[in-house]
Amino acid sequence: MLACGSLRVGTTTTGTWQWTDTHTGKRISAVSYCGEWSGSTGTLTLSYALPSGEPGKRKDVICRLALSSIPLHYGGRRWYLHCCPYTRRRAQVVYKWEGIDLFCHREAIRPRPTYASQRDSGADRINRQRWAIREKIGDTFSTLFDEPVKPKRMRERTFQKHAARDLALAASDTSVLRLLARLEGLKRAR
16 A cells, blocks of 8 residues: 555545456456554545445445554554454455455454365366466467467477476376266266
């Protein structure tokens, strides 16, 4: 907040932070803020709209976060947000989780929220890595069942390095082998 220049110590600062889709340029979400400081404490008020239970309707939410700071040994101050809605614990980052209206500290939510990548199975992780290899080399033609296609102007040595990594990942993916074995078992049963 302070590092990007949006909020200034000793003043009342207002504005809006916006997030847009990098591919379409469409606005995904926006948060209006009002920051007030007096010395080493302050308040940050966030205003935003969330979808309500009814289709097409939104509810307005106001989240007030207390700010505090501690002096640093070589001058200046380190600012912290406080998880006012839940734990009052100080944090440098607060999160807005789906299903929870207010911004809060990560440790305030029980059971602890997880990122989508933490819920992936081993096969999903392997497939995501294989797709990342294809994206890195610019291969838009092949599938995960095919070998990667070497793009023009890529050095053979670089391509072979990526292709070898893809082959190693494919060999470590036992989920396809289990699926094929299960399908073979179904064929025999008929």
